[in-house]
Amino acid sequence: MRFITRDTDYALRAMVLMARALRQEGRKVFTVEEIVLEEKLPKVFLRRILQKLAEKNMLLSYKGKSGGFSFLVKPARISIANVIRVFQGEIELTNCLLKGKICPNRPECKIRKKIKALNSRVVKDLENINIEELSE
Amino acid sequence: MRFITRDTDYALRAMVLMARALRQEGRKVFTVEEIVLEEKLPKVFLRRILQKLAEKNMLLSYKGKSGGFSFLVKPARISIANVIRVFQGEIELTNCLLKGKICPNRPECKIRKKIKALNSRVVKDLENINIEELSE
DNA sequence: CTTATTGATACTATATTAGTATCATTTAGA
DNA sequence: TCTAAATGATACTAATATAGTATCAATAAG
Numbered sequence: 001m002r003f004i005t006r007d008t009d010y011a012l013r014a015m016v017l018m019a020r021a022l023r024q025e026g027r028k029v030f031t032v033e034e035i036v037l038e039e040k041l042p043k044v045f046l047r048r049i050l051q052k053l054a055e056k057n058m059l060l061s062y063k064g065k066s067g068g069f070s071f072l073v074k075p076a077r078i079s080i081a082n083v084i085r086v087f088q089g090e091i092e093l094t095n096c097l098l099k100g101k102i103c104p105n106r107p108e109c110k111i112r113k114k115i116k117a118l119n120s121r122v123v124k125d126l127e128n129i130n131i132e133e134l135s136e
Numbered sequence: 137m138r139f140i141t142r143d144t145d146y147a148l149r150a151m152v153l154m155a156r157a158l159r160q161e162g163r164k165v166f167t168v169e170e171i172v173l174e175e176k177l178p179k180v181f182l183r184r185i186l187q188k189l190a191e192k193n194m195l196l197s198y199k200g201k202s203g204g205f206s207f208l209v210k211p212a213r214i215s216i217a218n219v220i221r222v223f224q225g226e227i228e229l230t231n232c233l234l235k236g237k238i239c240p241n242r243p244e245c246k247i248r249k250k251i252k253a254l255n256s257r258v259v260k261d262l263e264n265i266n267i268e269e270l271s272e
Numbered sequence: 273c274t275t276a277t278t279g280a281t282a283c284t285a286t287a288t289t290a291g292t293a294t295c296a297t298t299t300a301g302a
Numbered sequence: 303t304c305t306a307a308a309t310g311a312t313a314c315t316a317a318t319a320t321a322g323t324a325t326c327a328a329t330a331a332g
Contacts, residue, residue, distance in 0.1 A: 003139070003228075004251075006290065031308065045291055051310065064299025067308045080251075092139075114270070115140075115216075118261045125254045134250070142321065167277070181322055187279065200330025203277045 007087035011049050012080065012134070013039050015058075019075035019135035029068040049087075056086050076132035081123055091123050143223035146177050147185050148216065148270070151194075155211035155271035165204040185223075192222050212268035217259055227259050 004012075014035050021027040032047045050069050054061040060072040071078075084091055140148075150171050157163040168183045186205050190197040196208040207214075220227055 005288090033308085042291060044293080047309070048291095048311090054309090061309060062299090063297070063309045065305090065307045066300055067298080069309090114265050118258065118265075121261070122254065122258060125257070129250050129254075141319090169277085178322060180324080183278070184280090184322095190278090197278060198330090199278045199328070201274090201276045202331055203329080205278090 004084065005088055007049055008084050010039075010041050010046055011053060011083050011087065012131070013041070014046060014050065015053070015071075015075065015078065015083075015131045016135045018069075018071065019131050022071065022075070023132075023135065028070045029062060030070070031068040034068075052086060053083075058082070058086075074132070075135065076130050078131045079127045080129045080134075081126035084126065091126065092119065140220065141224055143185055144220050146175075146182055147189060147219050147223065148267070149175050149177070150182060150186065151189075151207075151211065151214065151219075151267045152271045154205075154207065155267050158207065158211070159268075159271065164206045165198060166206070167204040170204075188222060189219075194218070194222075210268070211271065212266050214267045215263045216265045216270075217262035220262065227262065228255065 017035060017038055018027075018030055021030070032043060032050060035041070035050075036043045036046055050059060051061070053059040054069065054072075058071070058073050058078055059069045061067070061069050081091060153171060153174055154163075154166055157166070168179060168186060171177070171186075172179045172182055186195060187197065189195040190205065190208075194207070194209050194214055195205045197203070197205050217227060
């Protein structure tokens with residue numbers, strides 16, 4: 001089962017790396033190249049990922065020579081849930097039941113309700129894990 | 137995000153239907169055709185799904201004329217977790233970190249530990265929702 | 273025996289995921 | 303001012319997973 005896709009995974013790793021260097025060495029700006037060397041990730045793919053995080057106002061990007069990416073939001077305020085949402089959309093365990101096509105006759109389906117309650121807990125948990133603590 | 141695939145979804149619906157008819161009318165054996173008519177599902181696809189449930193010893197199949205499927209295990213003892221496992225394998229939110237390829241340098245990765253704890257809770261929750269109660 | 277059923281398996285279609293290629297734009301610094 | 307190093311944007315390709323169809327074999331009730 002795929003819960004976290006590679007987009008999300010790479011984004012988390014890149015930011016965890018950045019958060020650690022920020023805390024330990026005060027380093028703020030990272031190029032894609034630097035992160036790729038540390039983490040051994042596909043370069044252009046990671047670039048697009050960081051671009052998206054910048055577009056979503058988690059990171060700040062600097063174009064041109066000696067450019068790169070830094071945090072716009074403090075690592076402590078970026079949760080795993082936030083990152084998942086950027087790349088995978090809303091966290092939704094009940095996809096099977098919410099679309100008319102698949103479950104047209106069950107407006108008050110029990111499976112749905114049960115899974116929704118579970119979903120809320122999962123989301124809450126994911127909201128409570130942030131990049132800062134992951135970097136410690 | 138895809139948590140429950142259509143296999144799992146159809147399997148749950150078919151069994152919920154069967155459990156309800158069993159409780160309400162004492163009906164035990166259902167043909168694929170009957171379930172398909174009620175739930176509007178693709179026939180051959182559902183057949184394969186029920187075959188798999190039989191293979192995994194949740195259902196019992198009867199071949200030949202007036203054959204069909206019945207429960208081998210009581211609906212109350214079949215959890216959503218059981219069904220997910222049949223079609224999607226072990227419930228594993230940390231697929232991103234457990235495969236050597238993707239995360240070779242982090243044997244004690246923090247993200248992994250956190251998500252593992254979350255995973256345990258999700259599994260526990262899914263173990264506690266069964267077909268019988270879904271049919272009520 | 274015939275027919276309605278499941279068993280098994282090969283095939284196809286579609287969607288998603290993962291990644292590459294390429295060119296445009298920006299900007300620091302020689 | 304020019305160049306090189308960086309991100310921005312977008313189109314393309316490959317691999318994988320998901321969802322389903324088609325078909326024939328085996329079985330067993332009546």
